[in-house]
Amino acid sequence: RKxxxxxxxxxxxxxxxxxxxxCTYSNSASQxxxxxRQDCRKEPKLLMSVYSSGNEDxxxxxxxxxxxxxxxxxxxxxxxxxxATYLCVVHTRASGGGADGLxxxxxxxxxxxx
Amino acid sequence: DTGVSQNPRHKITKRGQNVTFRCDPISExxxxxxxxxxxxxxxxxxxxxxxxxxxxxxxxxxxxxxAERPKGSFSTLEIQRTEQGDxxxxxxxxxxxxxxxxxxxxxxxxSWLTVV
Numbered sequence: 001r002k003x004x005x006x007x008x009x010x011x012x013x014x015x016x017x018x019x020x021x022x023c024t025y026s027n028s029a030s031q032x033x034x035x036x037r038q039d040c041r042k043e044p045k046l047l048m049s050v051y052s053s054g055n056e057d058x059x060x061x062x063x064x065x066x067x068x069x070x071x072x073x074x075x076x077x078x079x080x081x082x083x084a085t086y087l088c089v090v091h092t093r094a095s096g097g098g099a100d101g102l103x104x105x106x107x108x109x110x111x112x113x114x
Numbered sequence: 115d116t117g118v119s120q121n122p123r124h125k126i127t128k129r130g131q132n133v134t135f136r137c138d139p140i141s142e143x144x145x146x147x148x149x150x151x152x153x154x155x156x157x158x159x160x161x162x163x164x165x166x167x168x169x170x171x172x173x174x175x176x177x178x179x180x181a182e183r184p185k186g187s188f189s190t191l192e193i194q195r196t197e198q199g200d201x202x203x204x205x206x207x208x209x210x211x212x213x214x215x216x217x218x219x220x221x222x223x224x225s226w227l228t229v230v
Contacts, residue, residue, distance in 0.1 A: 008154075034218075043205060043221040044157065087156050101147060101170070102219055104156030 003027060006088050006105035014113050017078050021108045023071040023088030032091035033064055035073050037084045038107065044087055047073075075110075083112045116140060118222035120206050126228045127196055134192045135225040139208030146189050147219065148181055149205040150174065157205055163189060164211065196229045203227075 006023045013019045025033075033050035048055065050062040050071050061074040071088055088105040119138040127133050139146045144165050149157035160179070161171045165186040175181075178196075183189040193200055203224040 004156075041203075043223050045221070046218055049218070101159055101162050102157075103159070104149075106154065106156045 003103045004088055004090050004105040006108050008106055008108060010109040010111050012111050012113055013078055015078060015080055018074065018076045019078055019110065020075075021073045021086055021088075021110075023073075023105055025069050025071070025088075025090045025103075027090065027092055027103075028069060030069075030090045030092045032093075033071050034089040034091070034102075035060075035062055035071075036087040036089050036104075038087055039084050044104075047086070078112050080112050080114060083110055085109050118206055118208050118220055120204075120222035120225050122225060123223065124226045124228075126230060129198060129229055130195055132192060132194045133196055133227060134190055135204055135206075135227075136188060136190050137206030137208075137222060138188045139206070140210075140220060141187075143208035143210050143220075144186070145209045145211045146183055147207040147209075148189070148191050149207065149221075151203045151205060151224070152201075160191075160204075193227070196227075198229045201227055201229045 004025050011019055035047040036044040037047045038044040048057050048062050050064045052064050054063045059076045063072045075082055085107040087107045090103045121136055125133055147162040148160040150160055151157045158174055159172050160175050161181050163183040166183050178194045181191045203226050205224045206222045207219045209219045
């Protein structure tokens with residue numbers, strides 16, 4: 001069972017449309033959640049953290065459902081520059097040893113078409 | 115530039131040779147991570163350091179891999195007797211871990227390894 005699962009896509013979306021990505025995680029002890037963006041052959045860059053209350057940053061909205069172990073990212077009014085791979089990332093803080101650090105999903109590939 | 119710095123950015127080596135990558139984290143960051151990423155996959159955790167102490171190693175890190183962070187600043191990742199399956203992007207990341215703040219991890223641009 002994968003720790004962090006995402007639909008790999010690709011999602012082909014016309015410019016201006018709204019697109020939503022989902023992600024599920026298996027470790028109920030996970031404490032922090034993030035969306036990272038990765039452009040082709042580049043390093044991942046933090047897009048936004050995800051909070052239980054939901055959070056918004058411009059055209060981007062992230063939601064966390066701890067009960068369902070589910071994270072989402074919504075992009076409104078998509079731009080050509082939004083084309084990238086979006087990585088769902090879960091952080092589990094160690095207590096007395098064991099796994100620590102970030103666990104990445106494989107990413108969802110988004111292509112915005114003009 | 116005060117971000118995470120990695121070098122070399124690209125390395126092509128023959129199978130069986132040893133390679134070493136260096137990472138310079140953001141200066142005040144106490145945690146340093148190494149990840150490996152292949153095409154179509156997300157980054158996979160290899161190991162991390164809290165200051166100079168190596169706190170965890172993934173089972174992906176075979177005995178041909180060794181990482182050090184001798185003074186709690188820069189780190190090196192060495193791969194001995196490289197194999198074609200080692201071809202990947204090796205990502206270094208750093209963060210400031212405190213008892214109260216969640217750690218946002220910042221990545222370097224990665225070191226691409228091609229084993230021929």
